Amino acid sequence: xxxxxxMATVSAPTNIACIKYWGKASTALNTPIxxxxxxxLSQCDLRxxxxxxxxxxxxxxxxxxxxAEEDISGSRRFRACLDGVRALASNKIDSETGETVVxxxxxxxxxxxxxxxxxFPTAAxxxxxxxxxxxxxxxxxxxxxxxxxxxxxxxAIARQGSGSACRSMHGGFVAWRMGxxxxxxxxxxxxxxxxxxxxxxxxxxxxxxxxxxxxxSTAGMNTSVATSQLLSHRAxxxxxxxxxxxxxxxxxxxxxxxxxxxxxxxxxFHATCLDTFPPIFYMNDVxxxxxxxxxxxxxxxxxxxxxxxxxxxxxAVIYTLDKYAVEICALMLMFYPGDADDYFNMQDxxxxxxxxxxxxxxxxxxRKTCMVSSIGDVKMIxxxxxxxxxxxxxxxxxxxxxxxxxxxxxx
Amino acid sequence: xxxxxxMATVSAPTNIACIKYWGKASTALNTPIxxxxxxxLSQCDLRxxxxxxxxxxxxxxxxxxxxAEEDISGSRRFRACLDGVRALASNKIDSETGETVVxxxxxxxxxxxxxxxxxFPTAAxxxxxxxxxxxxxxxxxxxxxxxxxxxxxxxAIARQGSGSACRSMHGGFVAWRMGxxxxxxxxxxxxxxxxxxxxxxxxxxxxxxxxxxxxxSTAGMNTSVATSQLLSHRAxxxxxxxxxxxxxxxxxxxxxxxxxxxxxxxxxFHATCLDTFPPIFYMNDVxxxxxxxxxxxxxxxxxxxxxxxxxxxxxAVIYTLDKYAVEICALMLMFYPGDADDYFNMQDxxxxxxxxxxxxxxxxxxRKTCMVSSIGDVKMIxxxxxxxxxxxxxxxxxxxxxxxxxxxxxx
Numbered sequence: 001x002x003x004x005x006x007m008a009t010v011s012a013p014t015n016i017a018c019i020k021y022w023g024k025a026s027t028a029l030n031t032p033i034x035x036x037x038x039x040x041l042s043q044c045d046l047r048x049x050x051x052x053x054x055x056x057x058x059x060x061x062x063x064x065x066x067x068a069e070e071d072i073s074g075s076r077r078f079r080a081c082l083d084g085v086r087a088l089a090s091n092k093i094d095s096e097t098g099e100t101v102v103x104x105x106x107x108x109x110x111x112x113x114x115x116x117x118x119x120f121p122t123a124a125x126x127x128x129x130x131x132x133x134x135x136x137x138x139x140x141x142x143x144x145x146x147x148x149x150x151x152x153x154x155x156a157i158a159r160q161g162s163g164s165a166c167r168s169m170h171g172g173f174v175a176w177r178m179g180x181x182x183x184x185x186x187x188x189x190x191x192x193x194x195x196x197x198x199x200x201x202x203x204x205x206x207x208x209x210x211x212x213x214x215x216x217s218t219a220g221m222n223t224s225v226a227t228s229q230l231l232s233h234r235a236x237x238x239x240x241x242x243x244x245x246x247x248x249x250x251x252x253x254x255x256x257x258x259x260x261x262x263x264x265x266x267x268x269f270h271a272t273c274l275d276t277f278p279p280i281f282y283m284n285d286v287x288x289x290x291x292x293x294x295x296x297x298x299x300x301x302x303x304x305x306x307x308x309x310x311x312x313x314x315x316a317v318i319y320t321l322d323k324y325a326v327e328i329c330a331l332m333l334m335f336y337p338g339d340a341d342d343y344f345n346m347q348d349x350x351x352x353x354x355x356x357x358x359x360x361x362x363x364x365x366x367r368k369t370c371m372v373s374s375i376g377d378v379k380m381i382x383x384x385x386x387x388x389x390x391x392x393x394x395x396x397x398x399x400x401x402x403x404x405x406x407x408x409x410x411x
Numbered sequence: 412x413x414x415x416x417x418m419a420t421v422s423a424p425t426n427i428a429c430i431k432y433w434g435k436a437s438t439a440l441n442t443p444i445x446x447x448x449x450x451x452l453s454q455c456d457l458r459x460x461x462x463x464x465x466x467x468x469x470x471x472x473x474x475x476x477x478x479a480e481e482d483i484s485g486s487r488r489f490r491a492c493l494d495g496v497r498a499l500a501s502n503k504i505d506s507e508t509g510e511t512v513v514x515x516x517x518x519x520x521x522x523x524x525x526x527x528x529x530x531f532p533t534a535a536x537x538x539x540x541x542x543x544x545x546x547x548x549x550x551x552x553x554x555x556x557x558x559x560x561x562x563x564x565x566x567a568i569a570r571q572g573s574g575s576a577c578r579s580m581h582g583g584f585v586a587w588r589m590g591x592x593x594x595x596x597x598x599x600x601x602x603x604x605x606x607x608x609x610x611x612x613x614x615x616x617x618x619x620x621x622x623x624x625x626x627x628s629t630a631g632m633n634t635s636v637a638t639s640q641l642l643s644h645r646a647x648x649x650x651x652x653x654x655x656x657x658x659x660x661x662x663x664x665x666x667x668x669x670x671x672x673x674x675x676x677x678x679x680f681h682a683t684c685l686d687t688f689p690p691i692f693y694m695n696d697v698x699x700x701x702x703x704x705x706x707x708x709x710x711x712x713x714x715x716x717x718x719x720x721x722x723x724x725x726x727a728v729i730y731t732l733d734k735y736a737v738e739i740c741a742l743m744l745m746f747y748p749g750d751a752d753d754y755f756n757m758q759d760x761x762x763x764x765x766x767x768x769x770x771x772x773x774x775x776x777x778r779k780t781c782m783v784s785s786i787g788d789v790k791m792i793x794x795x796x797x798x799x800x801x802x803x804x805x806x807x808x809x810x811x812x813x814x815x816x817x818x819x820x821x822x
Binding site (some may be wrong): 260 | 477637648671674678681682686690692
């Protein structure tokens with residue numbers, strides 16, 4: 001009989017920051033120059049699924065991403081996650097016999113095979129690395145039955161894969177505390193509130209087409225740290241105060257404050273990108289008109305009902321409350337060539353939008369502000385909400401063949 | 412015989428800031444929160460021409476702008492310029508007889524008729540108020556034979572019409588010192604170097620179409636002062652150092668440093684606009700691709716040969732040296748649907764551009780960076796250079812009829 005293959009399969013969520021991470025304090029440790037905070041999204045539509053397996057029969061570490069094998073021989077990020085989790089491994093106990101099947105020291109003599117895929121639409125520019133590294137770390141944790149030595153240690157490991165991945169290790173509203181220690185061990189994520197704390201928060205993701213490939217986050221933030229004269233002022237003077245205020249706003253379920261801080265921080269993040277030399281542009285004209293529509297809608301409402309935020313790309317994320325979601329969707333569709341069927345992920349939502357009648361004065365107010373009849377187009381719109389952290393999946397959903405130890409996911 | 416009509420006609424230039432003015436310290440005095448510096452442009456293509464006239468026969472103050480009469484009854488700006496200059500009036504002496512024709516006290520018993528037009532293309536979004544108020548003040552100075560009580564006093568008066576107008580009171584490279592005094596009297600412009608100091612500096616103005624009317628400068632900067640968390644850091648910590656460095660660079664005729672500071676400051680100004688709530692966008696996708704082309708050109712060159720700057724609108728201004736101007740123009744035309752005949756103001760330049768053969772490696776480098784075959788379109792391109800301050804024009808060019816005292820300029 002050949003050597004056994006041990007496996008674990010998990011799914012992990014992505015997250016959308018309300019206070020953005022931009023700038024590394026240490027490139028080696030992936031620590032940030034400022035704390036950040038985000039909402040973890042539901043895994044119904046957007047998730048990364050990862051199977052991690054280990055066996056003495058494997059001759060090298062291998063990784064398949066969306067069905068295609070990647071060369072990981074030089075991947076510092078993958079290595080940091082694998083070694084980090086394996087250092088916390090436990091003995092593997094057979095649940096039926098109670099016998100120790102693998103002594104914890106033995107894990108380091110096995111190579112791993114990992115397969116991962118994500119449900120993010122190709123080239124949508126939605127940050128998939130946060131979900132991907134959170135899934136990798138969580139799959140390894142389950143494979144090795146790893147135990148944290150201190151709270152947040154697993155998030156610190158995920159952070160070394162991708163900074164924002166540490167926030168995807170929890171559900172709900174999650175803060176990444178920048179930390180103070182030289183080894184980065186206190187640069188960890190903690191859950192401010194779980195996904196049920198403010199149940200009527202909703203999230204719209206407008207996937208905007210962009211022909212020009214953007215600057216990668218890592219390259220972009222390194223250039224910003226090196227050249228922006230505004231960035232360190234933001235990181236040291238402004239963000240600490242914004243973090244405090246947005247946590248208070250979230251805990252008080254105060255959408256007015258939460259929304260305003262979220263929009264201000266998104267704008268300020270993109271301002272520091274523009275203050276970079278050469279300047280970095282992530283938003284395009286379609287993004288900017290979405291901003292105008294949101295402001296026009298809030299102005300018409302007399303309150304903040306919708307709050308946009310943009311990551312390192314042109315896609316818009318709009319936070320709102322469930323009671324306003326249909327209205328906002330109907331408003332956005334006014335400007336796009338298609339109808340609800342063409343854009344939305346949820347059947348239920350499509351029907352509601354088609355049945356919704358926009359207030360004439362709202363239409364007039366938005367048209368007046370935007371002064372355009374079309375705001376380009378978006379590829380699709382996700383309607384979602386906050387959700388939990390990584391989830392263990394049934395072994396039947398594994399992406400690695402339990403006999404051959406090879407990837408079974410087709411590209 | 413009816414009462415005599417006294418007249419003076421001048422032309423005045425516009426200017427393009429290298430360190431931008433953004434934010435008023437006092438709205439009443441039109442004083443800035445930071446010093447700024449600009450290049451005064453030649454009046455060959457872009458200028459404001461103004462005739463100011465005075466007579467005891469006039470029954471009220473009147474103003475015609477581009478041939479149409481404006482209601483100036485509530486114009487604090489016009490009033491500040493008129494009263495400011497008139498307070499410095501001299502006796503009018505007949506040059507032939509030596510007799511005093513108007514005693515200086517008598518000027519205040521006369522109303523004025525003013526007619527002004529500018530050669531800026533309609534709706535081009537090129538700041539015409541700087542040239543307009545510099546022309547108004549200069550015309551009044553000549554009408555009243557006004558004498559400064561201290562150096563820069565006339566620029567302080569023009570400042571009250573439009574902030575950047577104070578810089579158009581001089582030719583060449585001009586600094587507007589923010590000043591310290593509570594009455595704004597030391598918030599004045601001085602000439603750092605005249606228009607002949609660095610004779611091979613050239614200026615390209617790419618007039619970019621924009622359907623959406625932008626936020627006015629005054630409204631925009633007031634919102635920025637009220638809401639941007641980055642603006643005061645820029646004004647107090649960054650600009651003082653940038654001013655010092657750009658003056659040194661200009662005086663050393665160092666285009667590398669001059670160009671870099673100019674681009675960084677433009678980006679930072681637009682960054683503070685984006686950090687405003689709601690955010691202000693002056694640049695559009697066409698503007699942004701011009702930025703990318705300039706960076707690609709400089710990267711290919713291995714030095715800074717072109718430096719963009721954007722005011723409160725989508726138009727690009729590119730500073731360069733005469734030896735690179737044709738190459739840059741030819742490069743830009745690669746991306747536009749028309750040829751040189753469609754865009755340029757100078758016949759001579761059109762021929763040179765059409766005859767110019769772009770280096771293949773440059774074309775490839777720029778195409779690679781921009782990843783687009785078209786960057787939208789521009790309406791026209793001005794090729795110009797630095798020029799002198801306001802000029803007295805021949806009475807034959809007056810815009811006011813010497814007999815009727817009425818505007819003779821057709822709209």
